[in-house]
Amino acid sequence: MSKIKFELSRLTDYSDEEIIREIQRVAKLLIIAPLTISAFHKESKVSVRTIKRHLGGWKEALEAA
Numbered sequence: 001m002s003k004i005k006f007e008l009s010r011l012t013d014y015s016d017e018e019i020i021r022e023i024q025r026v027a028k029l030l031i032i033a034p035l036t037i038s039a040f041h042k043e044s045k046v047s048v049r050t051i052k053r054h055l056g057g058w059k060e061a062l063e064a065a
Contacts, residue, residue: 011045016054016064022046023065035062 011018026043027035037048037058048058055061 009045014046014050014054019046019051019054019061020065023051023061027065 011022022045023035023040026040029043030039032039041048051061052058055064
């Protein structure tokens with residue numbers, strides 16, 4: 001019998017630290033540089049709007065990650 005893996009499609013914690021971890025997770029998954037907003041959006045569990053609100057902007061978010 002195979003195991004079913006359940007994974008949430010959104011973060012459960014929207015702290016700056018968790019958002020940064022999500023950026024890092026997606027960056028490792030995609031293995032592209034620089035990480036673009038469109039590529040991030042396809043795999044992320046947090047919206048770019050939320051990232052900008054928490055960290056000031058996409059560039060600032062990438063620098064923090």
